[in-house]
Amino acid sequence: MTYSLNVDGKVRQADVEPGTPLLWALRDSLGILGPKFGCGIGSCGACTVHIDGVPVRSCATPVEKVGAGKVTTIEAIGDTAIGKKVQAAWTELDVAQCGYCQPGQIMSATALLTKTPKPTDADIDTAMSGNICRCATYTRIRAAIKLASGQKSGV
Amino acid sequence: MADGTDISRRHFVQVSAAAGGLMLSFSVAGKARADGTTAPVLNAYVTIAPDNVVTLVAKNPEIGQGIKTSLPMIIAEELDVDWAQVRIQQADSKPAVYGLQFAGGSMATPMNWDQLRKVGATARALIVAAAAANWKVPASECTTASGVVYHKASKRSATYGSLAAQAATLPAPDPKSIVLKDPKAYKIIGKSKPQVDTAAIVRGKPLFGIDVVVPGMLYATFEKAPVFGAGVASADLDAALAVKGVRKAFLVGGGPELNGLLPGVAVVADSWWQARQGRNKLNIKWQDHPTAQQSSSGFAAQADALSKGAPLRTERQDGDVAAGFTGATSTVEAAYAYPFIAHAPLEPQNCTAHFHDGKMEIWAPTQYPDAGRQLVAKTLGLKPADITIHMTRCGGGFGRRLANDYMVEAAWIAKETGAPVKLLWTREDDLRHDFYRPAGWHYLKGAVAKSGKISAWHDHFVTLGTAGKPASSAGMATTEFPARFVENFKYDLSVIECGIPTGPLRAPGSNALAFVVQSFIDELAHSAGIDPVTFRLNLLGDQVFVGTAGKDGYDGHRMKGVLELVAAKSGWGKTKLGPRQGMGVAFHFSHLGYFAEVVQAHVSEAGDVTVEKVWVAADVGRQIINPTGALNQVQGAVIDGLSAALGQKISIEGGAVVERNFNTYPLLRMKSAPMVEVHWNITDNAPTGLGEPALPPVLPALCNAIFAATGKRLRSLPISKDQLKV
Numbered sequence: 001m002t003y004s005l006n007v008d009g010k011v012r013q014a015d016v017e018p019g020t021p022l023l024w025a026l027r028d029s030l031g032i033l034g035p036k037f038g039c040g041i042g043s044c045g046a047c048t049v050h051i052d053g054v055p056v057r058s059c060a061t062p063v064e065k066v067g068a069g070k071v072t073t074i075e076a077i078g079d080t081a082i083g084k085k086v087q088a089a090w091t092e093l094d095v096a097q098c099g100y101c102q103p104g105q106i107m108s109a110t111a112l113l114t115k116t117p118k119p120t121d122a123d124i125d126t127a128m129s130g131n132i133c134r135c136a137t138y139t140r141i142r143a144a145i146k147l148a149s150g151q152k153s154g155v
Numbered sequence: 156m157a158d159g160t161d162i163s164r165r166h167f168v169q170v171s172a173a174a175g176g177l178m179l180s181f182s183v184a185g186k187a188r189a190d191g192t193t194a195p196v197l198n199a200y201v202t203i204a205p206d207n208v209v210t211l212v213a214k215n216p217e218i219g220q221g222i223k224t225s226l227p228m229i230i231a232e233e234l235d236v237d238w239a240q241v242r243i244q245q246a247d248s249k250p251a252v253y254g255l256q257f258a259g260g261s262m263a264t265p266m267n268w269d270q271l272r273k274v275g276a277t278a279r280a281l282i283v284a285a286a287a288a289n290w291k292v293p294a295s296e297c298t299t300a301s302g303v304v305y306h307k308a309s310k311r312s313a314t315y316g317s318l319a320a321q322a323a324t325l326p327a328p329d330p331k332s333i334v335l336k337d338p339k340a341y342k343i344i345g346k347s348k349p350q351v352d353t354a355a356i357v358r359g360k361p362l363f364g365i366d367v368v369v370p371g372m373l374y375a376t377f378e379k380a381p382v383f384g385a386g387v388a389s390a391d392l393d394a395a396l397a398v399k400g401v402r403k404a405f406l407v408g409g410g411p412e413l414n415g416l417l418p419g420v421a422v423v424a425d426s427w428w429q430a431r432q433g434r435n436k437l438n439i440k441w442q443d444h445p446t447a448q449q450s451s452s453g454f455a456a457q458a459d460a461l462s463k464g465a466p467l468r469t470e471r472q473d474g475d476v477a478a479g480f481t482g483a484t485s486t487v488e489a490a491y492a493y494p495f496i497a498h499a500p501l502e503p504q505n506c507t508a509h510f511h512d513g514k515m516e517i518w519a520p521t522q523y524p525d526a527g528r529q530l531v532a533k534t535l536g537l538k539p540a541d542i543t544i545h546m547t548r549c550g551g552g553f554g555r556r557l558a559n560d561y562m563v564e565a566a567w568i569a570k571e572t573g574a575p576v577k578l579l580w581t582r583e584d585d586l587r588h589d590f591y592r593p594a595g596w597h598y599l600k601g602a603v604a605k606s607g608k609i610s611a612w613h614d615h616f617v618t619l620g621t622a623g624k625p626a627s628s629a630g631m632a633t634t635e636f637p638a639r640f641v642e643n644f645k646y647d648l649s650v651i652e653c654g655i656p657t658g659p660l661r662a663p664g665s666n667a668l669a670f671v672v673q674s675f676i677d678e679l680a681h682s683a684g685i686d687p688v689t690f691r692l693n694l695l696g697d698q699v700f701v702g703t704a705g706k707d708g709y710d711g712h713r714m715k716g717v718l719e720l721v722a723a724k725s726g727w728g729k730t731k732l733g734p735r736q737g738m739g740v741a742f743h744f745s746h747l748g749y750f751a752e753v754v755q756a757h758v759s760e761a762g763d764v765t766v767e768k769v770w771v772a773a774d775v776g777r778q779i780i781n782p783t784g785a786l787n788q789v790q791g792a793v794i795d796g797l798s799a800a801l802g803q804k805i806s807i808e809g810g811a812v813v814e815r816n817f818n819t820y821p822l823l824r825m826k827s828a829p830m831v832e833v834h835w836n837i838t839d840n841a842p843t844g845l846g847e848p849a850l851p852p853v854l855p856a857l858c859n860a861i862f863a864a865t866g867k868r869l870r871s872l873p874i875s876k877d878q879l880k881v
């Protein structure tokens with residue numbers, strides 16, 4: 001089957017079977033390697049992309065469910081004002097250790113700040129607890145979200 | 156280490172012209188091999204282009220510990236260039252050139268600190284010599300800064316880039332003439348530098364093993380028996396081959412070695428998802444295997460039975476333990492246990508391999524590439540020299556990628572397939588086929604004398620292994636604390652036969668032993684009615700140093716330093732705490748680092764634990780190389796330890812792992828991550844590594860805080876809510 005997917009501002013053709021998770025259509029069929037694979041069951045957030053601005057786990061989203069939805073990945077989130085700010089905060093605080101979870105973290109954080117420009121700690125806990133960081137960079141992720149939102153942080 | 160270098164040997168430098176610039180080859184005289192030959196080694200670390208861009212080689216695997224940034228910082232400092240003019244190039248695995256390339260044991264800093272400073276300083280000396288020759292002035296009158304040589308008296312200057320080609324023709328300077336910088340003059344070392352890959356990471360650039368793409372590449376999945384080492388009885392290969400996109404499905408015979416190529420079934424397809432669909436159709440039947448008789452509950456029952464009898468052997472005996480109990484003011488007897496746990500780096504195991512022209516080319520996230528090369532060579536019957544290994548960034552390591560099982564699988568499958576193949580494990584594969592932190596059991600008796608010191612300590616340690624020998628990372632050194640600090644001390648050992656693969660996990664040994672030792676010390680303190688910090692200071696006593704430096708040495712004075720610091724910074728004994736809120740303290744020495752930590756925690760009546768804050772005091776010597784990276788490592792290690800204490804457990808049933816994915820193997824998440832405040836105790840000792848030693852003390856500090864909050868002593872991990880409910 002060929003699916004027309006609107007990804008990162010371009011319509012692209014993915015030749016995959018129905019039921020293929022969006023993650024694998026992106027990675028193996030379209031060569032968009034930014035979203036990462038961590039668990040395959042929607043439990044770690046490494047594969048997070050936005051569909052029409054809403055964060056989804058692409059490993060648990062069958063490609064046929066995407067339809068005409070606009071998919072944004074980590075590779076293009078920097079083209080949005082908030083995504084750019086979030087990436088800048090991540091860079092300034094040097095959040096990453098291994099870095100593997102960070103594309104997903106940045107996608108979740110950008111979605112949070114788009115909806116809630118000045119998140120409280122509780123907002124951050126809720127929005128970010130679907131993303132595992134095995135290296136446990138949580139202290140800096142929290143600080144970077146605060147920084148990107150123009151709030152003071154304790155770190 | 157079993158490697159080809161010894162940094163204490165004579166070094167010399169070889170210089171060569173490279174692409175219009177200077178390439179400095181750092182050479183270590185070959186180590187005499189057992190067969191009498193020597194291995195000549197020549198290392199290239201520094202290239203300076205005419206436009207003054209300096210390219211430095213990062214020799215070691217990057218697993219998130221920041222080594223790709225911190226080791227080149229050491230070279231750049233002594234080279235005396237600006238960090239902004241530096242580019243970093245990741246080395247391939249070339250032990251003959253770079254010596255040991257390895258991420259483990261927090262050893263990279265201590266092993267490379269002197270060597271890489273000399274690399275930088277030697278390159279600088281050559282550049283200066285070239286300038287001095289041009290200007291006909293003594294080299295001693297020349298100074299350098301930011302990649303420029305100056306002769307102040309004649310107001311002349313020249314960039315390194317303009318001198319590099321000429322410097323490359325000069326003879327190597329006498330190593331004895333190389334002067335290293337006074338640390339007070341450091342401009343790069345000790346200043347925070349963001350990781351060199353940060354910009355690429357935040358943009359999702361392909362940096363990791365899983366992102367490798369080779370033209371014509373196919374994708375593979377590999378299924379092994381749930382029972383470790385069991386062979387394939389039958390598999391429906393045709394059903395897998397009928398799935399669209401599947402190109403090959405075949406049995407891999409493998410062998411009995413748990414850390415080698417194991418038996419299983421490979422499915423290779425045009426995409427990974429197709430390979431997985433094919434795998435789902437295999438309907439594999441596995442052969443019987445004796446390990447199927449083993450289970451976590453079975454091990455625990457055996458440990459309990461062994462604890463009641465005489466040990467297999469006594470590993471250490473000091474003084475007279477029986478006498479230590481007579482006349483004691485208090486005694487405590489307790490049994491401690493900890494489970495198997497998994498590494499679960501977030502990037503699942505993967506490797507890309509291509510066998511062509513009789514040679515194997517490999518792209519791998521690995522912590523120990525040369526061990527992988529040896530394993531591939533042995534298993535596939537190739538010459539090590541015919542195996543090229545490109546090291547990719549690793550999405551976490553934690554010790555898991557010291558084993559190269561996934562590398563030998565990829566190499567085998569690629570060779571069978573006759574095309575480049577990327578093998579990728581599922582998370583389920585990863586949790587079920589790890590080299591686990593081994594479970595263990597400690598049966599302890601201790602006594603406190605009137606003086607407030609521990610008068611007797613007896614540990615019967617029951618561990619896992621084979622033929623009376625502890626398995627990998629399942630041993631305990633005879634010098635493990637509090638050995639040598641307690642006069643009457645006995646350590647007995649018994650070993651349970653175990654077929655579950657084990658291996659080093661971040662702070663191996665220590666990640667479990669600190670929990671046992673520092674919890675039991677706490678029990679003794681409370682039994683004697685003595686403040687836990689005071690009790691520990693008494694225990695460390697006045698012994699400045701025990702053992703041999705560089706071997707089993709333990710500096711009691713340094714440990715007291717961090718303990719006093721963490722007590723002061725955390726407001727120990729001065730903080731007013733609410734109901735069911737408590738503070739706990741612990742310390743531990745591992746990987747040459749001295750760490751003391753305090754946890755403040757609250758326990759709800761339902762038994763939910765909230766870690767409110769952690770204070771860390773750390774002594775890793777006189778120099779923190781990259782402060783921002785160091786802080787990140789310590790905070791991460793502490794939260795990693797909390798994650799293990801609060802949720803991690805691998806259970807064995809019928810010789811196989813029960814847990815499947817992150818829904819049943821919970822890792823700590825944002826909502827549970829506390830503030831971690833870190834204080835460095837800078838002491839005049841050689842700089843040592845940070846990836847591991849911050850982790851061990853936080854587990855007992857948390858358990859001790861929970862005791863302070865609730866009066867409940869936790870003697871087995873992970874902490875369960877049921878143990879703490881009112």
Ligand code: FES
Pocket residue numbers: 036037038039040041042043044045046047048057058059060
């Ligand atoms: S890979 Fe999608 S949530 Fe983990």
Ligand code: FES
Pocket residue numbers: 096097098099100101102132133134135136137219501550551
């Ligand atoms: S930085 Fe390694 S998993 Fe988050």
